Amino acid sequence: MSYIPLRDTAEFAIESGMRGTTKQAAQAAHEMTVWWVAEVNLTAAAVAGNITRARDHNGWRLYRSLSLSDRHTKWTQHRMDAVGLPAWAEWFLRHRPVVQDGHAVCLLRKPGADPHSGKLWGVSASACQEYYCAACWNYHFQCAADESVFLEPLETTEDFDSGFLLV
């Protein structure tokens, strides 16, 4: 069932935005990003039966539509420093097979270029594994991800992988 993920604080909301599969979330790995946070006040009567606690995400799951265009919604702007490629990769690539550089080579590394050092993450759990470094994965996500949360979503992670044709 689909829902709107509301968070307990602006900080938790921004953290969730940074973990979304949008271009800005990928950019947040290596550059300052600007986030707008909507503060919404919902009466329990208005959301009765349509909201559950998401304890593991510090917030609520709202199973109904939500208006953010009214004058009661308070908007604040936040500038966030880059989270860094290692931290980004640890979250976004956490379900992928990982090896240390030296046990594999980033397939996008150009001959003579600086080595793509550190950890490498695989595309899938197949025997014929292809590995890429955090910078290349991040570049891929920036190219493949949608600009907006309001566009048609990618259906599955397999859709992401099938688009991994960077050279």
Added chain:
Amino acid sequence: MVACVSLGGRTCKSDSWAFCAWCWVSAASPMGPVWADDNQIYYCGGCWNQYNEKHPKATYTAYLAFSTADARLAQNMTEIAATQPLFGQ
């Protein structure tokens, strides 16, 4: 002592002198911490759902983050639907 984070502006306590008003778990126990309602009565995380069911006038204050472009879209939409999987987790 359990880490204490103020949520939605609610005061948090994680010391051994604070207890949940309903289930009496100590704020310092693994079931803690506890958070204050508008009357400065404290509840553990597990009792907050029941609290909200029993207090129909209670208000949820919650937050949602957008990029600048999406914020402009959201401000101009009558309402946003709960069908946007690209929201972060």
